[in-house]
Amino acid sequence: MTRWRRFERQAAPLEYWEIRQEGIRCFLRWGSDRTPGRASTTVLDDEEQARRHAARKINDRLRKDFTEVEPPCDPAEAEAGTPVLDVIARAFGPHAPAPQYLPVDGFDQVYCRTHAAGHPMGFHEYYVLRDHGRSAVRFTVRAGSHQAGVVASFPEFLCSRRDLAFDGRSHHKVPLPSLVGSFGHALFCSPALGRACAAYPAAAARVATAFPVFDCExxxxxxxxxxxxRIHGHAALPHSHWGRSPQPVVDLRFDVQPSTYRRTQTFKVYRPADLEKLMDVLPQASPQSWADGRSATRPSQRFVDRGRRRALTGGTVQADQAGHERQGLSFGSGPASPA
Structure with missing residues (x-):
């Protein structure tokens, strides 16, 4: 994990600003000695863009009379050798009941905690520990879709692959040797991508995420x-809901006027139904309207109304019954492929 860089401006009050770039993400923290600090994370398309973004942010602070100083001790460094479950337990403070993570019968170094099992939003939280408990792979299951027999096969699969999410890659999509419920694949996410323990900074870089997925997701x-x-934010996969049906998604950016959708210049995740609604309004939209889409299996493609005959970017074109053109490319909305 890269270290934080800290910048201060000697004013009244003293202001501080910190930045850390790791992979495609830039993490920011800022505040003053009189106000609570704030934080944000920016996700860029690739590491080079993230480096340039961090450099621009730093230069902007230097122009505003901030000076780089040695950052204080990072909790992640101070507690690097502390088992992750101990870090989580300490975070609750002396006056709150410490969470109880109980060993799962039949597994080595697998622990579970149940959160409000009888509540509609209750869930079961599992940790598959590695490196003497100093790091772990975490997954969660909503209480309403938790079936002990089905869930038991997943930690069994994870136990033989505890190190996979820590090999330096951001993620791995792996076929399951046998179905876990209806799922045929598992997705392993690095700590930075999965954000499993973002609420516990001292352990955040040591806890990866894994969950079962359908092939089309x-x-x-x-x-x-x-x-x-696809796993965070708008229309994200409900990966803790193990009773879900396949949920193929598409990334869309568009400016379709008039419509009930607010335009977006950057790709965001939408459901196939949202794409269909946009396609339905394109024939009546203004001449400047456009929509770009990309899916789990296809690169960026542009959709336009047939009456305007605007150029499409790649792929073949076919007219549909709604009277508009779209590229003849599948967005993976069919059934999931078998493992």
Missing amino acids: IGDEDAEVLVDA
């Missing part, structure tokens, strides 16, 4: 930025 060769969009 994540592309085999998806870049990290695409996987990040």
Whole structure:
């Protein structure tokens, strides 16, 4: 994990600003000695863009009379040797009940904690420990879809692959040797991508994430930025819901006027139904309207109204019954492929 860089401006009050770039992400923390600090994370398309983004941010602070100083001790460094479950337990403080992670019968170094099992939003939280408990792979299952017999086969699979999410790659999509419920694949995410323990900075870089997926939900060769969009934020996969049906997704950016959708200049995750609704309004939209889409299996493609005959970017073109053109490319909305 890269170290934080800290910049201060000697004013009244003293202001500080910190930045850390790791992979495609830039992490920021800022505040003053009189106010609570704030934080944000920016995800870029690739590491080179992230480096340039960090450099621009640093130069901007230097122009505003900030000076780089030695950062204080990072909790992640101070507790690097502390088992992750101990770090989590300490975070609750002396006056709150410490969470109880119980060993799972039949497995070595696998622990589980149940959160509000009888509540609709309750869930079971599992940790598959490695490196003497100093790091782990975490997965969660919503209480309503938790079936002990089905869930038991997943930690069995993870136990033989505890190190996979820590090999330096952002993610791995791996076929399961046998179905876990209806799922045929598993997705392993690095700590930075999975954000499993973002609430516990001292352990965040040591806890990876894994969960079962349908083949159509994540592309085999998806870049990290695409996987990040599909598991976090808008229309993200409900990966803790193990009773879900396959949920293929598409990334869309568009400016379709008039429509009920607010335009977006950057790709965001939408459901196939949203794409269909946009296609339905394109024939009546203004001449400047456009929509770009990309899926788990296809690169960026442009959709336009047939009456305007605008150029399409790659692929073949076919007219559909709604009277508009789209590229003849599948967005993976069919059934999941068998493992």
